[in-house]
Amino acid sequence: MEILRYAAFTDRADGGNPAGVVLDADGLTAGEMQAIAARLGYAESAFISERSGGAATIRYFAPEAEIPFCGHATIATGVAIADREGAGTLLLSTPVGPLGVDSRNVSGRFVASLVTVEPRVEVIAPAVRTDLLRHLRLGEDDLAPDLPVMLSFAGNIHPIVPVRNAAVLRSLDYDYDGLRRLMATQGWNATVAVVHRLGPAVFEARNPFPPGGIREDPATGSAAASLGAYLRARGEVTPPATLTVHQGADVGRPSVITVGIPRTGGVTVSGGAVSIGA
Incomplete structure (x- = not known):
């Protein structure tokens, strides 16, 4: 093996x-x-x-x-x-x-693409939203005024938490144990996507990942796909559209994820990969 x-x-x-x-x-x-x-x-x-x-x-x-x-x-x-x-x-x-x-x-290098299962986007219960923001140590003033906190699924359930500006994203410092308990209770076994919009279809993201035992994920394809599904469901993009997600710079591993958003059905996630040896 x-x-x-x-x-x-x-x-x-x-x-x-x-x-x-x-x-x-x-x-x-x-x-x-x-x-x-x-x-x-x-x-x-x-x-x-x-x-x-x-x-x-x-x-x-x-x-x-x-x-x-x-x-x-x-x-x-x-x-x-x-x-x-x-x-x-x-x-x-x-x-x-x-x-x-x-x-x-x-x-001269290989790029791979996957097409997700059928996405769905859901409202988050008010009490759960309150607990989520508390464990993320975010206040209402930290949130983007035009993009609501919601749940989005494209293979995993990801809370999508849009924040007001890059400064809020940079200063993210969450309660690991509290968020882990909340996510276990809710059955969220992937990441929380805390995102900031840089342009109509360009976002930067940070993804806490307590269920996996990881404080922050450097690149999360399923969360990027869920963000694409969220934007489509809200009419924030006009399909077919391409979404670019920048992630990982805050943990020293910059990444770029490309998401193709069709009019209906699963979204496409694309990116390269390099061997990093033993």
């Missing part, structure tokens, strides 16, 4: 979000996958099994728990396979449903 290491949503080894990738995980138990993910310590690691032709099964593990879906580890997997076999398409069976992953050569 070979454990690969890739940084996704970047073109440099010290950027993006690192992921472990195991392309031959058929002989591993869930406990062994969890132990590998914990040892690596990355936000998530991906494990491929039951590969036959153009289809396979994928599972995702954070250091402390299995995660239903992970964007950056899927992108890392797509590029890792392309590095070995060339560009192509793979249909992945995931805990949240089937997921198509394409890889292509762009100017």
